[in-house]
Amino acid sequence: MHTERIGSELQDTLVELSDLASQAKQLHWNVTGRHFRSLHEQLDELTAEVRSAADTVAERAVAIGYAPDARVGTVAKESPLAEIPNGKVDDVAVVELVVRALDTVAARVTRRVLDLAEFDLVSQDLLIGILAGLEKQRWMFNAQQS
Ligand SMILES: [Fe+2]
Numbered sequence: 001m002h003t004e005r006i007g008s009e010l011q012d013t014l015v016e017l018s019d020l021a022s023q024a025k026q027l028h029w030n031v032t033g034r035h036f037r038s039l040h041e042q043l044d045e046l047t048a049e050v051r052s053a054a055d056t057v058a059e060r061a062v063a064i065g066y067a068p069d070a071r072v073g074t075v076a077k078e079s080p081l082a083e084i085p086n087g088k089v090d091d092v093a094v095v096e097l098v099v100r101a102l103d104t105v106a107a108r109v110t111r112r113v114l115d116l117a118e119f120d121l122v123s124q125d126l127l128i129g130i131l132a133g134l135e136k137q138r139w140m141f142n143a144q145q146s
Contacts, residue, residue: 006120007066009112010057012078013127016105017054018070019079021047023101026084033091035144046098046137053130060126080104095144102138106131 028043058068081104084097109131116124 001064002119003065006064006116006123007061009116010061010066010123011068013109013112014054014057014068014070015075015078016081016108017050017057018075019081020101020105021050021054023081023084024050027089027094027097030088031091031094032088035091039091039094042140049133049137053133056126060123095141098141099138102134106134106138109134
């Protein structure tokens with residue numbers, strides 16, 4: 001088994017999902033505007049789903065003999081996601097930021113799904129399930145853009 005190769009694909013996904021969950025929670029707290037209530041709740045659902053996905057990815061890494069690393073310092077150093085602003089963020093900007101972050105992660109996970117076809121179908125299947133969830137979330141946030 002190509003443990004290092006598969007493990008690094010899972011590790012990169014773990015970093016992205018960890019950052020995404022952190023961003024979603026930050027925006028959950030700081031969103032303002034007319035759509036505060038629905039976005040506040042939607043962002044908590046996103047956080048929970050993404051944290052669960054991160055756990056699944058990390059545990060798959062362990063199962064194949066790879067030690068996952070989602071330390072805050074590692075995530076801060078390795079994440080490809082754009083930083084979100086500090087402080088209050090209005091609802092329109094929140095939707096844009098979340099859709100952009102979901103697009104970034106989904107594009108990267110899609111590439112990994114294709115790569116993993118050659119190395120590990122179980123990890124591939126797992127990432128396909130996560131990708132479906134990310135795309136559903138993208139739809140639900142994007143639908144709020146007029
Ligand atoms: Fe909360």
